[in-house]
Amino acid sequence: MGRPQPSADLLNAVQALGAGFKGQVGISVRDIDEGWVVAWDGDRPRPQQSVSKLWVAITVMDAVDRGRLSLTDPVTITRADLTLFHQPIRALVGKDGYKATIGELLRGAMTRSDNTCNDVLLWRVGGPAAVNRMLADKGVVGVKFGPGERQLQARTAGLEWRPEWAGGWGFLKARAAMSYEARDRALTRYLAAPIDGASANGITLGLSLLSQGKLLSTRSTASLLTLMRSSKTGPLRLKSGLRPGWTLAHKTGTGQDLGSLSTGYNDVGLLVAPSGHRYAVAVMIASTRQPIPVRMRLMGDVTRAIVAANSR
Numbered sequence: 235m236g237r238p239q240p241s242a243d244l245l246n247a248v249q250a251l252g253a254g255f256k257g258q259v260g261i262s263v264r265d266i267d268e269g270w271v272v273a274w275d276g277d278r279p280r281p282q283q284s285v286s287k288l289w290v291a292i293t294v295m296d297a298v299d300r301g302r303l304s305l306t307d308p309v310t311i312t313r314a315d316l317t318l319f320h321q322p323i324r325a326l327v328g329k330d331g332y333k334a335t336i337g338e339l340l341r342g343a344m345t346r347s348d349n350t351c352n353d354v355l356l357w358r359v360g361g362p363a364a365v366n367r368m369l370a371d372k373g374v375v376g377v378k379f380g381p382g383e384r385q386l387q388a389r390t391a392g393l394e395w396r397p398e399w400a401g402g403w404g405f406l407k408a409r410a411a412m413s414y415e416a417r418d419r420a421l422t423r424y425l426a427a428p429i430d431g432a433s434a435n436g437i438t439l440g441l442s443l444l445s446q447g448k449l450l451s452t453r454s455t456a457s458l459l460t461l462m463r464s465s466k467t468g469p470l471r472l473k474s475g476l477r478p479g480w481t482l483a484h485k486t487g488t489g490q491d492l493g494s495l496s497t498g499y500n501d502v503g504l505l506v507a508p509s510g511h512r513y514a515v516a517v518m519i520a521s522t523r524q525p526i527p528v529r530m531r532l533m534g535d536v537t538r539a540i541v542a543a544n545s546r
Contacts, residue, residue: 238268241546247539248272255532257522258425262434263540266442266504266512271435277376279431280518281498283487284347284467286430288502289379291344291461292444293359293368294336295454303358305337311354316401317383321350324401344461347486349383350401356382369440372449376436380429389429390490390497392420414493421492425521434516437502441514445504459483462503470530471501472515475537479508482537494523501533507544515540 244263252261252274261274297303312331316324323342326332327350336358342351356365365379380386388395391409399405409417443449450458462483473482482503489498502516517533 238265238270240265240270240272241543243546244539244543245272247543248274248536251532251535251539255519255522256524257529258520259522259532260434260516260518260520261536262438262514262516263536264435264438264442264514266445266514271438273435276435277433279376279378279428279433280500280520281425281428281487281489282377282380282430282432282437282518283489283498283500284349284352285432285437285485285487285500285502285518286379287343287347287352288462288485289365289369289374289377289440290352290356290359291340291458292440292449293365294340294355295450295458296368297359298336299451299454303336305335305340307336309334309336309339309354309358311339311350314397314400315350315354317349317353318387318399318401318405319349319383320346321348321401322346323348323350327401341461341464344458344485345464345466347465347467353383372443374436374440374443374449377432377440378430386430387490390421390424392416417492421490421495421497425497428520432518434502434518437516437518438514441502441504441516445512445514459504468501471533472503472505472517472537474530474534475541476505477541480541481506495521496523496526496529497521499529505537505540507541509544511544513540513544 248261260276260280262276263272310331310333311327339351339355342348362379369377384395447455468486484503487498487500499519505513517536
């Protein structure tokens with residue numbers, strides 16, 4: 235008996251979806267239980283955006299496993315900790331700050347993709363160097379972690395982050411004051427060599443190792459996957475292709491737009507069939523001018539192809 239192979243139908247479906255999409259996209263489907271991978275341009279680094287919150291979460295849970303942190307540890311969020319874009323916690327941070335726990339911040343980062351929750355956790359575990367060290371130590375190749383939310387978004391726009399922008403409109407005003415040409419140059423530079431770059435195959439490798447219990451303890455793995463199944467973001471991305479009995483534990487990412495160009499539109503996760511068979515999947519749209527429904531349809535179609543192949 236040779237090694238298990240993917241079905242021709244799934245292989246053809248992934249190739250057709252990748253080739254037919256108008257934009258730069260990487261797709262990876264990894265069968266966790268049989269070990270094969272089907273991909274479309276699966277090794278090219280692409281912007282992760284908030285997909286990278288997954289690696290922060292794993293670094294946090296690894297610190298919990300090692301006894302360096304507890305999910306009940308108290309944290310006070312101050313206005314100086316605020317970031318930019320999506321940060322629901324901002325409404326709770328008054329002049330005296332807001333008291334939370336590591337566990338509550340983890341829930342905010344993973345289920346609501348809260349940028350401030352994620353950034354506070356990032357610096358609590360030792361910053362980007364600690365996350366990149368975790369990825370290297372645990373053998374997650376093809377993935378690198380960027381400089382954190384504020385620097386990432388500022389540099390993507392061609393700016394350097396200023397502390398006085400925390401939580402306010404300063405960043406958006408500064409970006410709005412830039413010429414289209416200057417922003418276009420910065421975005422082109424970012425897309426050519428994303429500072430938070432990861433390949434679709436690298437991400438499904440990391441998800442596979444997580445699912446197999448090779449990154450965290452059994453308890454921490456279960457806790458993290460429960461959070462990922464509770465995610466409120468991207469309900470019409472990969473999740474739109476699910477069928478009854480299937481589950482998805484996932485993390486989305488959404489980058490900046492410039493004119494009609496959208497960047498870093500992603501969804502990655504663990505698909506589990508009713509039989510318990512597991513697949514890691516990543517759809518990473520680096521850049522496209524296609525409208526959101528077309529992008530969501532692509533992601534749902536990848537899920538549908540996996541579901542169809544599994545049921546044969």
